[in-house]
Amino acid sequence: xxxxxxxxxxxxxxxxxxxxxxxxxxxxxxxxxxxxxxxxxxxxxxxxxxxxxxxxxxxxxxxxxxxxxxxxxxxxxxxxxxxxxxxxxxxxxxxxxxxxxxxxxxxxxxxxxxxxxxxxxxxxxxxxxxxxxxxxxxxxxxxxxxxxxxxxxxxxxxxxxxxxxxxxxxxxxxxxxxxxxx
Numbered sequence: 001x002x003x004x005x006x007x008x009x010x011x012x013x014x015x016x017x018x019x020x021x022x023x024x025x026x027x028x029x030x031x032x033x034x035x036x037x038x039x040x041x042x043x044x045x046x047x048x049x050x051x052x053x054x055x056x057x058x059x060x061x062x063x064x065x066x067x068x069x070x071x072x073x074x075x076x077x078x079x080x081x082x083x084x085x086x087x088x089x090x091x092x093x094x095x096x097x098x099x100x101x102x103x104x105x106x107x108x109x110x111x112x113x114x115x116x117x118x119x120x121x122x123x124x125x126x127x128x129x130x131x132x133x134x135x136x137x138x139x140x141x142x143x144x145x146x147x148x149x150x151x152x153x154x155x156x157x158x159x160x161x162x163x164x165x166x167x168x169x170x171x172x173x174x175x176x177x178x179x180x181x182x
Contacts, residue, residue, distance in 0.1 A: 013148075013149040014145050014146040014147055014148045014149065015146045016146040016147045017146070017147055017148065017149045018147070019149070021147065022047075023047045023048075023049075023052065023053060023054055024047040026054060026144070026147045027045050027046060027047045027054050029147070030045050030054065030056070030140070030143065030144055030147075031043075031045045033140075033143055034140060037139065037143075038136050038139070038140070040062040040176055040177065041058065041060065041061055041062065041136055042058075042059045042060035042061075042174070043056060043057060043058055043059060043140070044056075044057040044059050044166050045057075048159075048161070052159060053159035053160055053161060054144060054159075054160045054161075055160075055161050055163070055166075056140060056141075056144065056160065056161070056162045056163070057162075057163040057164070057165065057166035057171075058133075058137065058162075058163070058164045058165070058171050059165070059166065059169070059171050059172075060171065060172055060173075060174040061133055061136075061171060061172075061173060061174070062173075062174065062175055062176055063130055063132050063133065063173075064130050064173065065111075065114055065115065065129065065130055065133055065164070065171065065173065066110075066111045066114050066128055066129065066130065067127075067128055067129065067130050067131070068107070068111075070127055070128045071107055071110055071111060071114075071128040072103070072107045074110075074127070074128055075103060075106050075107050075110055076103060079098055079103065079106070110128075112170075114128065114129075114164065115164060115165050115170035115171045115172065116163075116164065116165035116168075116169075116170040116171070117163065117164050117165070118161065118162070118163050119137070119161075119162040119163065119164065121160075121161075121162075123137065123138065123141070123162075137162065140162075141160070141162060144160050145160070148160070
């Protein structure tokens, strides 16, 4: 009888997985990778000992982080439920409780909060991120997971978490040209 590689049928192993590598080793590899692959971005990549994982935080980005139009549409749709309908005779009148100026204030607050946020493991509900920044984050997540192995919740090689900003320090826009990496 052939020995099964994984305990569960949904187990997987990344293309760079090596059981001899520690999370500290992998964090160092990821730091080196991001410096070369995305030199105009700055990340904090740490070995998170408290949860046996790797913590990745975007700290600086060279283009706008937030897609303004998408963020505004998201905010407006969230505040649509705060519409006060009433009838003027036979005509239905829907009056929004918020002015355009108030909506703009909410959008600006959301943009500020975006610079310090934790991303969900599957990167869901982040359509407001600039596609160029999202592409970098997705590339980095794929690279990190190429060193991972998961067979069930209790037999994962390591956990990873992604943030924008870190420890009370928000990420920021820093226009720069790519640094030279040897």
